[in-house]
Amino acid sequence: MSGAPLSEDDLIARYFAPLAGEGAFALKDDAAAVVPPLDCEIVLTKDALVAGVHFFADDSPDAIARKALRVNLSDLAAKGATPLGFLLALALPAGWEAPWLAAFARGLGEDARDYACPLLGGDTVKTPGPLTLSVTALGATPRGAMVKRFAARPGDALYVTGTIGDAALGLALRKGDARLEALPQAGRDHLLDRYLLPRPRLAAAEAMRAHARAGMDVSDGLVGDLAKMMRASGCGARVELARAPLSDAARGALGADPAFFDVALTGGDDYELLAAVAPEKSAAFEAAMAEAGVPAARIGVVTADGQGVEFIGADGRARTFAHGAYRHF
């Protein structure tokens, strides 16, 4: 729309008002009003994404919009929260075009509908820098029921949902890694898709809330995020690496080069859930996850603080990782 300036109000009315939920007043106000469910607590999370850092500037606008919302929904899922809605701040570089913004809004609207998380408000500004987005997502849990990161205790079983490492391998493939380009088409597609589009585990939110003692989403790599959760909880952990759940595509990558195992376990963007579950609740947790249709692998156990976080290989020997997690700085 460069050259044909649209006022901020027109832009909002055209692209974003159709996505507005109850309490957003069709985005005709500066603020939204949300009536909280009875006896709830409001769970709040906020993630920012920058073109060239968290996604590729030439990713489809549809995928960029979905990713910005989904990484926040992943946090809500880990906390056991039901989405209430979200706010979006969008800093647009000069030269944005109407079809780009229309596709962005379409993707965002479809996800808002599919995940029952309506747009409540936000802000649209121009930037001389790269496209930058920030989403604040609101969810609700019964009072006091938010699943904390720092509440794991020695003896708890450790679980991770889905498969680990696909997105990190997808990113490597996206960057042109020749070893991965030799994988079969279906595997390549799977890895690329997992990098492009997180799949927030909202289906698992209720199981997390009902049965997990501690939880977080895995966004910066399993090894680093697990260490983070144990540090916050004042615990150690013992993880059996052979139990780390890998997709067929990831196994294919490891077949091409075993060094990809480190990429899979320390790379970011999994958006799976990590849970610490008291031993007496493990069976119920597993049943609830199965009921929700979410695979959950038992990968280890929480240990006492002094133990550190140990990763045990298939040969029974401890191993370390050069880089624990994606570093933002």
Place this chain on the structure above:
Amino acid sequence: MSGAPLSEDDLIARYFAPLAGEGAFALKDDAAAVVPPLDCEIVLTKDALVAGVHFFADDSPDAIARKALRVNLSDLAAKGATPLGFLLALALPAGWEAPWLAAFARGLGEDARDYACPLLGGDTVKTPGPLTLSVTALGATPRGAMVKRFAARPGDALYVTGTIGDAALGLALRKGDARLEALPQAGRDHLLDRYLLPRPRLAAAEAMRAHARAGMDVSDGLVGDLAKMMRASGCGARVELARAPLSDAARGALGADPAFFDVALTGGDDYELLAAVAPEKSAAFEAAMAEAGVPAARIGVVTADGQGVEFIGADGRARTFAHGAYRHF
């Protein structure tokens, strides 16, 4: 801190955890939990600020932090809401330095304390672009009591708080306008300060909630924002320009060049409140504003839709403005 990388967790623990409120879990989690007040509705607002667009990159970090929070608090005040807390997304350019971030956090923390609006969470990322901030502020009103923008009715009295145009004149001065540089020191200081540091009218929130039918904060210029509120309400308005409240410094500027009147009335960053008040509530509104110590000038009246928004000069003749409001695009 360039050259001595700090992990995101260390950065958060060092600079932002001391600002965290109840429910933010010392920022050791990905999410915050807020227990809403009884029978309330949660009022949500989100404003983004980009260096070089919404502030000068070389503004003091203290002032940048305060502005980012205060523009959101201004929205809460206009909606009649009491602050509950805020989330901050901070996209930092490479090469940020520890003293800069320490000063930023100090200013933010002082405002969070002074306005009783604690930090609840957020995200810190790096950006190859300019410093970019986004704040989501949460407030509360009794259920259904949020002051809407679109609820004005013909016959309502129109009020604006404080003085108008100081920030826009301060920006012109900041850009080196020679006519303004000739003003006395005290006037120049006043204008520059009003541009640098918004003063959110939280003291007026209760009066707005109790007595205003419609309201918004004036952030993009009185002329444009008033037209916006009337458009949203499906009304016209008649404003007497002689009643627009101007500071002594602004009057000094107008003395230097009458053309500054347009700058004052159409420039942004006032962060005063605009209210439409039913005639039978005007006296109570004025008394409550006086009680709160917030000057509120009656500038006109809401009219029927077909009337448009008329600005009447001291000579009794209608006048128009070339640019109604700050345009974001």
